[in-house]
Amino acid sequence: GGVTVNGAVVKDPSAKIDENSASVTAEGRALGYTEFRWLMLNKPEDTTSTTEPGDSKSVMKLLPPEFSGRDMFPCGRLDIDTTGLLLITDDGQTAHNLLSPKHHCEKTYRFTCLPVDEEAAAKLEGGIELSDFTSKPCKVNMTDSEHGEITVTEGKYHQIKRMFHAVGSEILTLERIAFAGLTLDPSLERGEWRELTDGEIALLMKNNG
Numbered sequence: 001g002g003v004t005v006n007g008a009v010v011k012d013p014s015a016k017i018d019e020n021s022a023s024v025t026a027e028g029r030a031l032g033y034t035e036f037r038w039l040m041l042n043k044p045e046d047t048t049s050t051t052e053p054g055d056s057k058s059v060m061k062l063l064p065p066e067f068s069g070r071d072m073f074p075c076g077r078l079d080i081d082t083t084g085l086l087l088i089t090d091d092g093q094t095a096h097n098l099l100s101p102k103h104h105c106e107k108t109y110r111f112t113c114l115p116v117d118e119e120a121a122a123k124l125e126g127g128i129e130l131s132d133f134t135s136k137p138c139k140v141n142m143t144d145s146e147h148g149e150i151t152v153t154e155g156k157y158h159q160i161k162r163m164f165h166a167v168g169s170e171i172l173t174l175e176r177i178a179f180a181g182l183t184l185d186p187s188l189e190r191g192e193w194r195e196l197t198d199g200e201i202a203l204l205m206k207n208n209g
Contacts, residue, residue: 003027046080075095108150
């Protein structure tokens with residue numbers, strides 16, 4: 001008897017309601033409805049982008065129990081030692097679209113590396129031929145020879161690390177700071193998360209093609 005729909009007590013768990021217009025309360029507390037949930041997580045080091053229940057290092061362990069029944073998952077993956085912006089959702093179709101190569105979704109990373117000169121940076125921007133594919137042209141902004149930002153539209157396994165290795169450098173730290181038009185919230189400490197705003201979700205839908 002603790003649940004009401006449009007002011008009337010409803011005890012039948014099979015009762016049908018219009019989730020978009022019905023007024024629902026539970027023990028006097030008004031409930032809202034969202035078809036899908038989107039979270040922004042600042043991924044710490046030594047965590048994995050998996051949903052395996054037995055993985056003690058999974059980023060899903062950083063979320064409260066309220067999300068465990070929604071089949072949420074990371075939208076894309078970051079290496080275990082890569083930090084920064086990771087979206088978590090239960091919206092499979094939009095996530096698939098954002099990760100699809102045909103949508104050319106931009107991802108920006110801040111990095112530290114072994115010294116890179118202007119010639120090597122230019123090679124990175126033009127595309128690097130690797131053993132299994134050639135990277136697409138990207139944007140590289142070096143603040144000095146060992147620090148900078150790189151924006152890519154692909155998400156191949158260890159791609160950025162492999163690209164830098166191919167020009168005689170090595171990535172030392174890597175942090176994703178932007179994805180699909182969203183930037184990492186600077187107020188989020190490592191391991192912290194928050195729900196996306198309506199404006200951020202709208203931006204994702206726009207970039208979802």
